[in-house]
Amino acid sequence: MERPARDPLPTTADDATREIEADVATRLAENPDFTCRVGNFGFIELEESWGDEATIINTARVSTSNQRVADVAAFTDRERQLLYHLLAHNHGTPFETVHFRWRVIAPIFVLRQWMRHRIGSFNEFSQRYRQPISAYFIPDREARTVGGVEVMSEAQLAEYCRLMDSLQQFYERSYAETCARLAAAEEGGLVPRLAGGRNPYRARARELLRNAMPVATYSDIYWTVNFRSLMNFFDLRRKPEAQTEIRQYADAAYAMFLRRFPLLGATMNRVLAEKGGEHR
Numbered sequence: 001m002e003r004p005a006r007d008p009l010p011t012t013a014d015d016a017t018r019e020i021e022a023d024v025a026t027r028l029a030e031n032p033d034f035t036c037r038v039g040n041f042g043f044i045e046l047e048e049s050w051g052d053e054a055t056i057i058n059t060a061r062v063s064t065s066n067q068r069v070a071d072v073a074a075f076t077d078r079e080r081q082l083l084y085h086l087l088a089h090n091h092g093t094p095f096e097t098v099h100f101r102w103r104v105i106a107p108i109f110v111l112r113q114w115m116r117h118r119i120g121s122f123n124e125f126s127q128r129y130r131q132p133i134s135a136y137f138i139p140d141r142e143a144r145t146v147g148g149v150e151v152m153s154e155a156q157l158a159e160y161c162r163l164m165d166s167l168q169q170f171y172e173r174s175y176a177e178t179c180a181r182l183a184a185a186e187e188g189g190l191v192p193r194l195a196g197g198r199n200p201y202r203a204r205a206r207e208l209l210r211n212a213m214p215v216a217t218y219s220d221i222y223w224t225v226n227f228r229s230l231m232n233f234f235d236l237r238r239k240p241e242a243q244t245e246i247r248q249y250a251d252a253a254y255a256m257f258l259r260r261f262p263l264l265g266a267t268m269n270r271v272l273a274e275k276g277g278e279h280r
């Protein structure tokens with residue numbers, strides 16, 4: 001039961017999921033060079049960045065001179081060599097002055113690995129205030145095969161999808177039942193009728209029910225990170241040993257980064273290659 005690679009919305013798709021899918025379609029159209037779909041429902045966008053190679057050089061030069069460069073176009077070999085020298089010799093702090101904000105829609109098991117990167121900030125979709133995203137990760141044929149050997153069969157995939165669907169159905173059915181009980185309790189005057197604001201009964205029901213959602217469920221985050229930490233992420237998560245799914249996001253992020261910062265990207269690649277990176 002191989003599902004097509006872009007069949008993201010299950011028949012049970014809720015409003016939050018449809019809203020996200022529509023938002024992704026808009027972002028892809030508006031920002032085509034810095035957006036990318038990943039997997040069956042995943043997405044990554046470089047929404048904003050602050051600073052550039054000139055920021056790094058100007059920051060570093062506070063210790064030697066106050067000679068500023070306006071931008072990368074004004075770079076001579078001196079600036080290019082300094083950029084390389086700083087990075088190659090672990091003069092790290094100037095590289096912390098350039099920041100990136102990424103929007104990432106990924107399965108929770110990918111985000112769990114991502115969040116191990118502690119130097120950076122995360123903001124995540126709330127399963128307390130919102131219904132979980134009803135799309136879940138579906139491995140395609142390539143993801144289910146190692147060296148030509150199928151490690152998850154079609155039959156197992158079909159069972160996996162049934163299990164995921166049933167967990168979502170459990171969530172939706174249970175939440176609807178709780179809401180019906182709450183409405184009856186309000187009607188009977190057993191709980192206060194709440195006008196507007198957060199409903200603590202519903203929020204608690206969502207808090208408990210989200211525990212049944214599997215790590216294959218997609219979530220939606222912002223990741224704000226400086227270049228030094230981003231380089232570490234690329235180094236670790238673009239390696240062949242990194243899990244395929246997070247590597248796909250890291251590769252997509254890397255392509256966008258390189259498009260926006262070709263000189264910094266080339267300098268990073270040179271330094272990583274000299275340090276023995278195998279994945280360039």
Ligand SMILES: Cc1cc2nc3c(=O)[nH]c(=O)nc-3n(C[C@H](O)[C@H](O)[C@H](O)COP(=O)(O)OP(=O)(O)OC[C@H]3O[C@@H](n4cnc5c(N)ncnc54)[C@H](O)[C@@H]3O)c2cc1C
Pocket residue numbers: 116117118119120229232236237241242243
């Ligand atoms: C292929 C692969 C397999 C992995 N397998 C596992 C696993 O099985 N189990 C597991 O738990 N993790 C695993 N990890 C996660 C890994 O151990 C790191 O937690 C993760 O890659 C984040 O890297 P980092 O600590 O360099 O990044 P960040 O947390 O972003 O830190 C960046 C840098 O800041 C410095 N730093 C940050 N915090 C501290 C601190 N508290 N003390 C001192 N220096 C600090 C370090 O120099 C660090 O490199 C795996 C990672 C990869 C790539």
